[in-house]
Amino acid sequence: MNSSRRQFLRNTLAGTTVLTVGGVLPGFSAGSYARILGANERVRVGMMGVNSRGLALATNFALQPNCEVISVSDVDSRAADKCIATVETTQKSKPKAQPDFRRALEDKNMDALVVAAPDHWHAPAAILASKAGKHVYLEKPCSHNPNEGEMLVAIAKKYRNVIQMGNQRRSWPNVVAGIDALKAGAIGRPYFAKGWYTNNRASIGVGKEVAVPAWLNYDLWQGPAPRKPFKDNLIHYNWHWLWNWGTGEALNNGTHMLDLMRWGLGVEYPTRVSSSGGRFRYKDDWETPDTQVINLDFANNTTMSWEGRSCNGRTVEGSSVGVMFYGEKGSLLLDGGNSYKIFDLDNKVVKDVKNDLVIDPRDKMNPSQALDALHIQNFFDGIKKGTPLAAEIVGGHQSTLLAQLGNIALRVGETLHLDPANGHIKNNPQAQQLWGREYQSGWEPTV
Numbered sequence: 001m002n003s004s005r006r007q008f009l010r011n012t013l014a015g016t017t018v019l020t021v022g023g024v025l026p027g028f029s030a031g032s033y034a035r036i037l038g039a040n041e042r043v044r045v046g047m048m049g050v051n052s053r054g055l056a057l058a059t060n061f062a063l064q065p066n067c068e069v070i071s072v073s074d075v076d077s078r079a080a081d082k083c084i085a086t087v088e089t090t091q092k093s094k095p096k097a098q099p100d101f102r103r104a105l106e107d108k109n110m111d112a113l114v115v116a117a118p119d120h121w122h123a124p125a126a127i128l129a130s131k132a133g134k135h136v137y138l139e140k141p142c143s144h145n146p147n148e149g150e151m152l153v154a155i156a157k158k159y160r161n162v163i164q165m166g167n168q169r170r171s172w173p174n175v176v177a178g179i180d181a182l183k184a185g186a187i188g189r190p191y192f193a194k195g196w197y198t199n200n201r202a203s204i205g206v207g208k209e210v211a212v213p214a215w216l217n218y219d220l221w222q223g224p225a226p227r228k229p230f231k232d233n234l235i236h237y238n239w240h241w242l243w244n245w246g247t248g249e250a251l252n253n254g255t256h257m258l259d260l261m262r263w264g265l266g267v268e269y270p271t272r273v274s275s276s277g278g279r280f281r282y283k284d285d286w287e288t289p290d291t292q293v294i295n296l297d298f299a300n301n302t303t304m305s306w307e308g309r310s311c312n313g314r315t316v317e318g319s320s321v322g323v324m325f326y327g328e329k330g331s332l333l334l335d336g337g338n339s340y341k342i343f344d345l346d347n348k349v350v351k352d353v354k355n356d357l358v359i360d361p362r363d364k365m366n367p368s369q370a371l372d373a374l375h376i377q378n379f380f381d382g383i384k385k386g387t388p389l390a391a392e393i394v395g396g397h398q399s400t401l402l403a404q405l406g407n408i409a410l411r412v413g414e415t416l417h418l419d420p421a422n423g424h425i426k427n428n429p430q431a432q433q434l435w436g437r438e439y440q441s442g443w444e445p446t447v
């Protein structure tokens with residue numbers, strides 16, 4: 001057993017934490033369930049949230065020869081049934097249906113939880129899983145708000161488990177090569193990065209309060225979020241655009257590009273953030289902006305800007321999603337896929353590294369299965385060998401925070417000034433209010 005694994009076991013075994021969120025599992029001694037994994041043993045994972053992205057991940061995890069999906073948790077029984085059938089066909093063994101993921105966490109055979117539930121569940125679920133002695137594959141954004149991001153960093157430090165965020169491009173070979181080229185000086189010093197996401201999303205309409213359908217446990221779907229009545233246009237997916245559960249396009253798709261920009265410019269926390277935009281295209285229940293620009297300044301004389309257009313799919317540089325780095329001697333394009341291109345200052349292409357796999361950035365579920373498997377294998381290597389993670393949680397929090405700060409700046413209508421040591425907002429009580437969130441009583445996450 002390697003030292004990080006031993007340390008993880010020591011820490012989790014030392015813990016006598018009882019899971020309390022939601023007030024269930026009385027007496028469950030979480031830390032006692034950390035399992036020792038042999039080098040050739042399969043990693044046994046439980047899935048939480050399997051409608052769209054979770055189904056794609058379940059399929060991908062089940063396809064990995066060194067993995068077994070042992071349980072499937074979803075509060076939508078239809079989504080769970082479909083996922084169980086798909087996984088059974090893929091891996092030839094049937095995962096257990098466990099509608100409440102907190103019960104699934106009690107299984108001492110589970111090594112890791114894969115979280116692909118809505119954003120308001122990400123950090124609270126990852127925290128519960130960590131306390132239960134599990135590793136976590138945590139979909140982006142890692143948190144609903146900055147305070148939760150900081151809690152995740154603290155929890156990973158406390159339990160020393162492996163938490164990999166689902167910003168999978170960190171594991172794509174030609175993206176890594178592009179960032180390496182950037183760092184090797186291919187365009188001189190990069191000092192400005194521009195990222196974008198564009199789509200033609202339809203209106204979500206105005207929802208009606210209706211009875212909760214029989215296939216849904218709406219109370220557990222809401223979990224830590226303050227209770228709101230069930231409406232017929234909320235589930236699935238449209239919650240992305242409502243602040244109680246979602247985080248808008250900036251965290252939905254912006255997180256991926258802001259992460260690449262932060263990586264390429266070699267920065268952590270900004271000094272100043274501003275944002276403009278709004279819900280411009282339709283008048284409906286959608287609360288988050290459908291059009292947004294976020295500008296971030298950093299202490300090392302670099303700037304980044306992210307543009308989101310949820311309802312006008314006109315591409316930028318021929319791609320619906322991407323990042324361009326601008327430097328002293330040229331520019332470097334990451335077009336959202338497994339590829340990169342370098343231009344000189346006269347716009348001449350000086351290097352063109354193409355992707356050899358089909359990627360559809362507008363495929364909500366599974367844009368890039370083969371490439372994402374690399375991210376999953378890196379997660380397994382982190383668990384078994386202590387290999388450094390491509391998307392560890394400190395960096396995951398830093399990237400997610402950039403989008404969160406953009407949303408906060410937009411919501412308060414002011415430029416935010418920040419402490420570059422930790423991204424904390426200075427001298428703005430209204431903005432500081434949005435650093436955390438209100439929780440449904442009894443569901444508050446704790447470190």
Ligand SMILES: NC(=O)c1ccc[n+]([C@@H]2O[C@H](COP(=O)([O-])OP(=O)(O)OC[C@H]3O[C@@H](n4cnc5c(N)ncnc54)[C@H](O)[C@@H]3O)[C@@H](O)[C@H]2O)c1
Nearest residue numbers: 049051052053073074075076116117139166220221236237
């Ligand atoms: N990395 C990527 O490229 C990528 C791509 C798509 C989505 N995502 C992320 O994945 C997450 C899910 O996205 P989606 O499009 O599949 O959303 P979705 O709304 O279609 O599916 C979410 C699923 O989670 C389930 N769920 C809710 N509460 C639950 C609970 N307490 N326990 C178990 N299941 C619960 C829902 O019933 C639903 O089936 C989002 O946070 C999104 O940002 C990441």
